[in-house]
């Protein structure tokens with residue numbers, strides 16, 4: 001069978017995939033257009049894609065032979081899952097392996113903003129450091145503060161648990177109660193408005209979907225403390241970026257740490273010009289170990305799917321229910 005891979009992923013994954021199938025890997029070191037993806041999957045049985053690929057209805061219906069889509073990401077807002085289900089194509093993601101790695105980046109952003117790490121580095125390199133000064137780059141303490149988690153799933157939970165060393169009060173929003181967090185940290189489930197009002201640090205860990213699009217906008221930012229810091233390592237469109245720029249420019253909040261953007265890879269000039277925001281290029285899962293695990297996981301799913309088995313990380317298991325009840 002034949003598999004199309006939309007961009008080079010870590011070699012151990014490609015080697016494993018090559019042992020099982022005839023594979024074609026996009027040779028250009030860039031994101032393919034939708035048209036190029038459609039061309040790429042011609043005559044292919046499997047598609048191994050990335051979160052940057054628009055896998056919409058048109059792509060999903062483009063190749064009649066296509067029978068498995070394995071994504072190299074945990075978030076799958078870029079894939080039309082209902083179209084895939086309709087066509088009987090299983091879709092898989094890579095949950096779990098990137099949980100701690102993404103939670104670590106969220107903490108790195110939190111500290112970077114709280115203590116002006118990036119600004120301080122730029123300042124120092126520019127030769128502006130003229131000696132210790134009582135009022136130089138004063139930041140925010142982290143210990144004993146209140147941490148607000150929006151979305152207490154895998155990543156939100158891992159992020160919260162890492163606060164143990166900083167003796168923080170933890171509050172969270174989620175559709176479900178997270179008893180593990182409540183037991184481990186004395187965390188409390190609260191409404192979003194209360195979380196925004198009470199938290200010194202707010203970190204977003206919900207997936208992007210209709211209900212979370214622009215979850216944080218002007219109204220929400222106005223409720224936050226003037227000293228608060230907002231962290232987003234989930235998906236850009238969860239925050240109304242225009243409203244965030246306004247909040248940061250007018251100092252409604254202390255700062256923000258972002259790994260994701262509303263229109264990636266575009267970032268507004270206004271956002272880039274602010275020094276109370278730390279910007280990262282969507283590298284939440286970007287460690288050598290984790291990206292390798294993600295590659296192997298995507299490939300394991302592809303192998304299972306093309307063998308007709310339920311992929312271990314299948315998102316739309318209904319596909320198999322349909323098949324067995326037919």
Ligand code: GLV
Nearest residue numbers: 051073074075285
């Ligand atoms: C990264 O953003 C992912 O969804 O894997």
Ligand code: GLV
Nearest residue numbers: 074153154155156
């Ligand atoms: C994503 O993997 C999450 O559940 O937090």
